[in-house]
Amino acid sequence: MHGQGTSLRTYVLTRLALAVPTVFVLLTLVFLLMRVAPGDPISAALGGHVSQQELAKRRHAAGYDKPILEQYATYMGDAVTGNLGTTLTDHRSIGSILSENGTATLELSVIAFIIALAVGIPVGVLAGRFRDTPIDVGGRLFGIVVYAAPVFFTGFLAQLLFGSALGWLPTSGRVGPITEFTLDKTTHIYLLDTVIAGDWSAFWDVVKHLILPAVTLGLLISGIIIRLVRVNLLQTMKGDYVEAARARGISERRVVMQHAFRNALVPVVTVAGLQFAILLGGAILTEETFNWPGIGGELVRYLNNRDYIAVQGIITVFAIAVVLISVVIDLVNAFIDPRVRYG
Amino acid sequence: MNRRVVGIATLAASAALVVAGCGSSGGSTSSGGGGGTIIRGTIDQPISYDPAGVYDLPSWDGIVNVYQTLLTIPPGGNKPEPDAAQSCDFTNPTTYKCTLKSGNVFSDGSALDSKDVKFSFDRNVKINDPQGAASLLADMKSISAPDKQTVVFNLKKPDATWPFLMTVQSFAIVPADGSNAYPADKLQPSADVVGSGHYTVAQYEPGQQTVFQRNTKYTGSDPAKNDTAIVQYFDKPSALKLAVEQGDVDVGYRSFSPTDLKDLRSSDGVSVVGGAGTEIRYLVFNQKLMAGDTDAQKLAIRQAVAQTIDRAAIAKNVYDGTVTPLYSMVPQGLQFATTAFKDTYGAGPNVAAAKKALADAGVKTPVDLELWYTPSHYGAGSADEYAEIQHQLEDSGLFNVTLKSTEWNQYDEAALTDKYPEFQFGWYPDYPDANDYTAYFFAKNSFLNDGYSNPQMDKLLAQEVATTNDTERAKIFDQIQKISAQDVPTIPIWQGGQVAAVRDGVTGVQDTFDSAYLFRLWVISKG
Numbered sequence: 001m002h003g004q005g006t007s008l009r010t011y012v013l014t015r016l017a018l019a020v021p022t023v024f025v026l027l028t029l030v031f032l033l034m035r036v037a038p039g040d041p042i043s044a045a046l047g048g049h050v051s052q053q054e055l056a057k058r059r060h061a062a063g064y065d066k067p068i069l070e071q072y073a074t075y076m077g078d079a080v081t082g083n084l085g086t087t088l089t090d091h092r093s094i095g096s097i098l099s100e101n102g103t104a105t106l107e108l109s110v111i112a113f114i115i116a117l118a119v120g121i122p123v124g125v126l127a128g129r130f131r132d133t134p135i136d137v138g139g140r141l142f143g144i145v146v147y148a149a150p151v152f153f154t155g156f157l158a159q160l161l162f163g164s165a166l167g168w169l170p171t172s173g174r175v176g177p178i179t180e181f182t183l184d185k186t187t188h189i190y191l192l193d194t195v196i197a198g199d200w201s202a203f204w205d206v207v208k209h210l211i212l213p214a215v216t217l218g219l220l221i222s223g224i225i226i227r228l229v230r231v232n233l234l235q236t237m238k239g240d241y242v243e244a245a246r247a248r249g250i251s252e253r254r255v256v257m258q259h260a261f262r263n264a265l266v267p268v269v270t271v272a273g274l275q276f277a278i279l280l281g282g283a284i285l286t287e288e289t290f291n292w293p294g295i296g297g298e299l300v301r302y303l304n305n306r307d308y309i310a311v312q313g314i315i316t317v318f319a320i321a322v323v324l325i326s327v328v329i330d331l332v333n334a335f336i337d338p339r340v341r342y343g
Numbered sequence: 344m345n346r347r348v349v350g351i352a353t354l355a356a357s358a359a360l361v362v363a364g365c366g367s368s369g370g371s372t373s374s375g376g377g378g379g380t381i382i383r384g385t386i387d388q389p390i391s392y393d394p395a396g397v398y399d400l401p402s403w404d405g406i407v408n409v410y411q412t413l414l415t416i417p418p419g420g421n422k423p424e425p426d427a428a429q430s431c432d433f434t435n436p437t438t439y440k441c442t443l444k445s446g447n448v449f450s451d452g453s454a455l456d457s458k459d460v461k462f463s464f465d466r467n468v469k470i471n472d473p474q475g476a477a478s479l480l481a482d483m484k485s486i487s488a489p490d491k492q493t494v495v496f497n498l499k500k501p502d503a504t505w506p507f508l509m510t511v512q513s514f515a516i517v518p519a520d521g522s523n524a525y526p527a528d529k530l531q532p533s534a535d536v537v538g539s540g541h542y543t544v545a546q547y548e549p550g551q552q553t554v555f556q557r558n559t560k561y562t563g564s565d566p567a568k569n570d571t572a573i574v575q576y577f578d579k580p581s582a583l584k585l586a587v588e589q590g591d592v593d594v595g596y597r598s599f600s601p602t603d604l605k606d607l608r609s610s611d612g613v614s615v616v617g618g619a620g621t622e623i624r625y626l627v628f629n630q631k632l633m634a635g636d637t638d639a640q641k642l643a644i645r646q647a648v649a650q651t652i653d654r655a656a657i658a659k660n661v662y663d664g665t666v667t668p669l670y671s672m673v674p675q676g677l678q679f680a681t682t683a684f685k686d687t688y689g690a691g692p693n694v695a696a697a698k699k700a701l702a703d704a705g706v707k708t709p710v711d712l713e714l715w716y717t718p719s720h721y722g723a724g725s726a727d728e729y730a731e732i733q734h735q736l737e738d739s740g741l742f743n744v745t746l747k748s749t750e751w752n753q754y755d756e757a758a759l760t761d762k763y764p765e766f767q768f769g770w771y772p773d774y775p776d777a778n779d780y781t782a783y784f785f786a787k788n789s790f791l792n793d794g795y796s797n798p799q800m801d802k803l804l805a806q807e808v809a810t811t812n813d814t815e816r817a818k819i820f821d822q823i824q825k826i827s828a829q830d831v832p833t834i835p836i837w838q839g840g841q842v843a844a845v846r847d848g849v850t851g852v853q854d855t856f857d858s859a860y861l862f863r864l865w866v867i868s869k870g
Contacts, residue, residue, distance in 0.1 A: 038752045038756070039752030041474070042474065043752075044751065044752065045390070045398070045399055046398060046474070047751070047759075048758075048759075048769065048770075049398075049770070049773075049790075051790035051792070052759050052760060052790070054478060054790070058473040062473035089390050089474070090390045090391060091390075091391060091532070091533075100548065100549075100551075101550070159585060163585060164589070171585045171586070171589065172577065172586055172591070173575070173586075173591070176591065177382050177573045177591070177592070178573070180551060180552055181552065181554045290582075291579070291582040291586075293548075293550055293551045298550055300578070301388070301578070
């Protein structure tokens with residue numbers, strides 16, 4: 001027991017230590033990419049309206065023409081101290097973007113992830129349990145279609161059907177304009193804020209706005225989960241312990257759910273965890289499609305405005321989030337499966 | 344997770360969809376606010392509501408609703424009229440004196456006097472924000488406030504555009520003292536702005552919405568016709584269009600593609616209203632790079648292109664009639680605008696005249712042209728517009744056109760630093776005066792860096808800015824526009840009207856469509 005604890009502690013420390021250079025490389029890459037890309041916020045806003053000389057003067061006044069090493073040193077220094085800066089174009093702190101727009105992405109991602117699990121796991125289990133039957137074919141086909149269909153295409157179709165044609169659901173935004181104004185934003189997670197405020201009309205407004213983007217994004221992720229659950233279930237169904245369970249006369253339903261399914265979940269947890277990390281950054285297309293005011297949409301807006309302080313701040317947070325989540329997943333796996341531990 | 348849990352989750356999701364289908368109202372306007380709330384949807388996002396930090400249309404659209412300027416372009420007008428000022432006049436060619444109205448107050452109840460005006464201009468120059476418009480005040484030597492109601496500008500040289508500059512939203516008046524005084528050396532946060540205009544900013548969430556509420560202390564003669572105006576931001580025109588169709592917003596402005604407008608015209612409960620606009624698109628020739636062995640040949644090529652382009656076909660085929668052909672860089676609706684290109688070359692294309700001009704100058708045909716455009720910055724129609732121009736020029740048999748494009752981030756710098764021989768550009772007004780559409784383009788060493796120089800033009804430009812006599816200015820601008828049509832440093836292509844999609848029951852939108860190019864929320868009402 002003592003030996004196992006030491007090994008796990010070493011693994012945890014090693015994994016955390018490896019995260020530091022990973023984040024450093026990511027920060028450097030983000031910085032370099034943003035400086036290599038042409039344009040700057042001033043020419044994006046005023047180009048074509050003032051002379052190149054005037055633009056150069058303004059760039060100088062804003063400090064955009066400082067030596068790149070000086071800018072890099074400032075950036076890394078600020079990043080180390082947790083100061084990701086203020087956007088060049090609209091003077092917002094990166095912190096406020098994270099609290100206002102990051103929470104929108106988090107809310108969408110969590111709900112989409114719940115939908116992905118709610119759809120992906122049962123369909124995957126059914127497909128695995130009834131292998132090579134019409135249920136299996138249907139489940140696999142569904143998984144392939146929802147995964148292969150581009151999110152903007154699925155989203156657009158959903159907008160046309162449930163928004164334009166049927167008029168059931170709003171097609172854009174996180175909440176109606178008036179609710180947006182009147183809502184007391186304690187956590188900036190609107191489902192929670194409306195519950196805290198006890199404003200059920202606003203809660204329902206939030207739910208209505210969430211349905212289309214969350215279902216669209218959730219279905220996309222469910223495609224991966226369906227295939228993953230199915231394949232792993234089929235693998236575990238071949239295990240000796242499953243045969244043994246059957247030999248003991250346990251019902252097929254119990255064999256699948258209590259023996260095969262639980263073991264099939266181990267790799268699913270790993271991939272699902274990583275999917276969630278990717279979801280935080282990968283919700284951009286969904287946010288763009290549904291005008292969802294998440295951090296991905298803001299990233300695109302700042303990219304268009306060449307606001308590299310904003311872009312590098314947001315990407316830095318994304319990068320750190322992905323690294324941290326992958327570390328957490330590795331640690332969870334290490335707890336679950338001793339074979340992945342070092343030493 | 345067992346089957347029961349999965350089943351419950353699936354049922355819950357299904358139930359949510361069904362109930363949503365039964366209960367959704369779709370429109371936010373029905374969820375509260377009543378007739379006193381107007382919701383405008385737009386893809387234009389402001390960068391700041393501090394006048395000292397802005398030089399862009401979306402920010403000006405917010406500022407015009409919150410602050411007063413000394414002078415303003417009234418709805419439907421095209422000349423400066425008093426706003427916070429009672430009167431403004433030149434007392435000599437380099438001294439401009441304004442007397443303030445008595446009783447002006449900011450929305451926090453503090454008095455607005457000459458000290459605030461002086462502070463606002465001095466602050467603008469001092470901050471000199473990289474995204475601000477302090478450069479427009481280059482002619483201001485100093486500003487003084489001899490008494491509470493008087494402001495005097497001392498100019499470095501005579502400047503007839505000064506009254507128009509007093510209408511620019513970047514020079515709106517901000518409080519100098521009191522609990523809401525603006526800092527003298529940095530920008531005020533947009534959520535904390537205070538002005539003396541029609542509204543206060545009740546909420547500002549970048550990328551999401553700005554909520555304007557009626558300023559109960561507004562002392563002007565035309566108070567807001569609504570209590571609250573919400574400006575909701577969208578990323579894409581398609582999302583804005585859906586929001587208008589669903590009734591989530593009352594007014595959609597800006598911007599829609601011609602296809603979107605066509606769809607909206609046939610949508611239930613939506614009408615498309617239009618009005619005058621002063622945004623223009625034009626073609627620039629870099630005379631250092633363009634085809635032609637001599638200046639005379641280059642001139643002939645430019646004139647031949649001007650004679651071959653069919654503006655009416657562009658307006659109809661590409662923009663479905665939402666823009667109008669432009670025959671001078673000074674758009675119709677502005678004082679002193681003429682139709683110089685139509686007068687010189689005719690309204691439609693004249694290929695025979697173009698052929699003769701080229702032949703007379705000894706230019707071999709077909710002439711190679713390399714036309715550059717940028718695909719999104721000036722709207723989604725740019726690619727079609729330049730395909731249409733290519734088609735027109737090549738069909739004449741006089742030109743061989745290569746179309747090239749790149750995104751704005753590279754485009755503007757490359758175009759203005761001698762990389763493109765012929766290129767697309769656009770313009771919206773800093774101030775609605777003909778000077779803003781001529782001096783910037785035709786002066787020697789203009790920002791276009793196109794190599795155009797005509798001493799006669801430079802002399803006329805100096806004369807028009809030095810006189811405030813309208814009759815004299817009209818004559819001078821007539822000559823300027825004639826010369827521009829003869830020299831063809833640029834070819835005006837089209838003038839955009841302002842177009843909005845409006846839900847039934849909403850009125851007044853067309854009243855804000857004029858040469859000032861500002862969206863005044865206070866003229867809109869509902870119900």
